[in-house]
Amino acid sequence: MGKAVLHYTNGRGRAEKIRWMLAACGIDFDESFISTKADFQRRVAEGLYLFKQVPLLEIDGLRIVQTGSILRYLGHKGGLMGENDTERALVDMYTEGIQDMSIPGLAYAFKPDKAQFWLESKETLGTKYFSVYENILQTTNNGHLVGNKQTMADVLLFESFVHYLHIDKDVLNDYPNLQKFMASQKEIPWVQKFLQPGTNRKPFPDEKYVAMVTEIFFS
The missing domain is CATH 3.40.30.10 (Glutaredoxin)
Known part of the structure; x- marks a missing residue:
């Protein structure tokens, strides 16, 4: 190959x-x-x-x-889809949500009035997506969205917030679990390298x- x-x-x-x-x-x-x-x-x-x-x-x-x-x-x-059918379903579901959550971030650079667009988008993102992943991480309490090791959902959530933190460095100020998640993911060797x-x-x-x-x- x-x-x-x-x-x-x-x-x-x-x-x-x-x-x-x-x-x-x-x-x-x-x-x-x-x-x-x-x-x-x-x-x-x-x-x-x-x-x-x-x-x-x-x-x-x-x-x-x-x-x-x-x-x-x-x-x-x-091997990033979880260990069983339940975990695979959760990884798939969370990933779909992350894809949707990422759309305003992709659109941001193309908007003529970026400040207004972000002001409107940030509130919706917070209530519909950021708070959801914040609560999931509170429930799992192990630094991962699903199971006890890194899955695709973790990888894509991390990538999404790398992008959003470029737009707004304070975007995670109200989300302590997401802050801890970002910090812990950065310690993973391949993430550090990439x-x-x-x-x-x-x-x-x-x-x-x-x-x-x-x-x-x-x-």
Whole structure:
């Protein structure tokens, strides 16, 4: 089998969670970046992208699209889906919630009035999502959302708050369990390594990246 290849733009977006999961699984991978609308259309015309969309992960002889499908494949491959049917259901459910919770964070860089957008989004995120994960961590009381070891839900929650803390460094001030969760996850060796410069992590999207994505997918 060849090396895994992740197809996306050279930025965070929906692919960043996939990068984190690849790192969690210890899978070395290359990236194939889409840089122009013509490049994307050419790849679509060649039939590379099922449903004409990215991200796409080429791995184990498969071409997998749909972010959730890619994440679950990696979760099973890396043993990050829990120890039994109950845990697997919880990991899957919490992960779906984290995906939904992440949408305002993905949209933030593209909003002309970022301050107002964040003001409106933060309250909804707090009541609908942050408080939920805060309470789950209070119940488990072991630094994990499910079971007693790191699962995909932990990985993706951590990645989401890395992003939100860039938007608002005080976003977790009212959530002591989430603060403890972030601190404990940072102590995990592979997380420490992936947070260092020079990994496949992407920077917070700037205006140049926003313009490129807008030109490729929305113009």
